[in-house]
Amino acid sequence: MGTDEATLSPEDRLAYAYLGAVSERPTAELWDLIDAVGPVEAGDRIRAGRVGDALCGQTESRRTRVDAAQLMDAAAAVGARLLVPGDPGWPTRALEPLDRPRRRRRGGQGGVETALRPLGLWWRGPADPAESLGRAVAVVGTRAPTSYGRGVTADLCAGVSAEDFTVVSGGAFGIDAAAHRAVLGVGGSTVAVLAGGVDRLYPRGNDGLLRAVAESGAVISAQAPGTGVTRYRFLDRNRLIAALSGATIVVEAAARSGALSTAAWASALDRPVGAVPGPVTSVASVGCHLLVRDRGAVLIGRAADVVELAGKMGETAPPPAGDANSWDGLDDVTRRVLEAMPTTGGAAPAEIAASAGIAPAATRAVLGRLLSAGAAVRGPEGWRRSGDGGLQLTIPVG
Numbered sequence: 295m296g297t298d299e300a301t302l303s304p305e306d307r308l309a310y311a312y313l314g315a316v317s318e319r320p321t322a323e324l325w326d327l328i329d330a331v332g333p334v335e336a337g338d339r340i341r342a343g344r345v346g347d348a349l350c351g352q353t354e355s356r357r358t359r360v361d362a363a364q365l366m367d368a369a370a371a372v373g374a375r376l377l378v379p380g381d382p383g384w385p386t387r388a389l390e391p392l393d394r395p396r397r398r399r400r401g402g403q404g405g406v407e408t409a410l411r412p413l414g415l416w417w418r419g420p421a422d423p424a425e426s427l428g429r430a431v432a433v434v435g436t437r438a439p440t441s442y443g444r445g446v447t448a449d450l451c452a453g454v455s456a457e458d459f460t461v462v463s464g465g466a467f468g469i470d471a472a473a474h475r476a477v478l479g480v481g482g483s484t485v486a487v488l489a490g491g492v493d494r495l496y497p498r499g500n501d502g503l504l505r506a507v508a509e510s511g512a513v514i515s516a517q518a519p520g521t522g523v524t525r526y527r528f529l530d531r532n533r534l535i536a537a538l539s540g541a542t543i544v545v546e547a548a549a550r551s552g553a554l555s556t557a558a559w560a561s562a563l564d565r566p567v568g569a570v571p572g573p574v575t576s577v578a579s580v581g582c583h584l585l586v587r588d589r590g591a592v593l594i595g596r597a598a599d600v601v602e603l604a605g606k607m608g609e610t611a612p613p614p615a616g617d618a619n620s621w622d623g624l625d626d627v628t629r630r631v632l633e634a635m636p637t638t639g640g641a642a643p644a645e646i647a648a649s650a651g652i653a654p655a656a657t658r659a660v661l662g663r664l665l666s667a668g669a670a671v672r673g674p675e676g677w678r679r680s681g682d683g684g685l686q687l688t689i690p691v692g
Contacts, residue, residue: 328413
């Protein structure tokens with residue numbers, strides 16, 4: 295892992311800042327070197343060009359251009375800091391699965407390896423990393439949501455915030471923004487993961503929202519300050535969102551959507567994926583339906599579903615408040631007698647028995663129990679239901 299908390303020094307931190315910016319992505323060769331000689335020596339070797347051909351190719355264009363001290367100053371100017379391996383709160387367990395390609399040595403063109411775990415996280419905000427990332431769920435979706443999607447997002451995020459989850463999203467327009475706003479509205483914890491530097495809040499149209507997130511939660515990025523956004527950096531951002539979250543929930547997504555790439559990364563990292571269904575006629579929900587049908591996503595309809603998916607084993611949220619007059623839990627005979635009883639006027643026991651298809655003796659026994667429970671009334675015109683009877687009862691048939 296490079297360093298630990300006991301040995302971390304200012305030089306280590308500067309070295310991680312340099313190493314995180316000198317290569318576009320953290321590669322297997324880069325991490326192998328850090329693990330072998332430590333971050334400071336690794337930085338010195340790269341700066342001097344004393345590394346293997348693959349790593350030299352990955353770092354050559356930037357090795358003399360990156361100034362770690364300037365990066366730290368740029369971060370400090372917006373109230374950000376660099377969280378690195380060995381720091382308290384570094385999400386080791388969350389990020390370790392990103393190292394799997396290193397063991398498989400699955401490379402791309404030019405010998406550039408698949409991106410591994412980041413060398414650091416630029417952290418802008420007061421949220422404690424250990425607390426905010428220790429119990430987190432990602433909520434993502436389309437940039438062009440429907441009113442239904444925005445409403446569902448608000449309900450889900452407010453609900454999981456009440457269960458002490460941090461909501462992680464990408465700060466983008468649409469579902470991402472709705473998720474962050476909902477959490478801010480209830481005073482919860484939310485983290486926005488950016489595709490560029492934390493000093494260049496993007497998209498600019500969400501500048502006010504992202505500043506609010508940074509003031510109460512955190513805006514974070516694996517990209518160094520001053521870095522702009524690109525298409526592939528958004529994909530890397532999606533990978534990080536999935537890794538930092540216990541589960542990923544997709545609210546609305548088209549058939550081709552960045553949110554689906556986040557879901558794919560979550561699945562690849564063995565993290566559960568949930569999807570909110572929508573109208574079958576809605577283009578905005580096609581991606582969610584595909585996730586449920588083809589990729590094993592769990593159907594999400596309420597915050598309790600998210601808690602069960604992302605929480606600890608066996609954890610459930612409080613059940614939704616039900617109708618006080620619900621007939622849930624009643625046995626079949628009692629239910630049939632109740633349904634056969636009028637709500638106005640009255641009926642004789644024999645009429646109720648005939649309507650319910652229950653033997654007269656059994657019907658009279660049930661009527662007696664319902665009368666005692668206040669669920670039935672016997673008047674001059676016969677038997678009738680007492681409104682809906684306060685029927686959260688389980689009344690056995692004798």
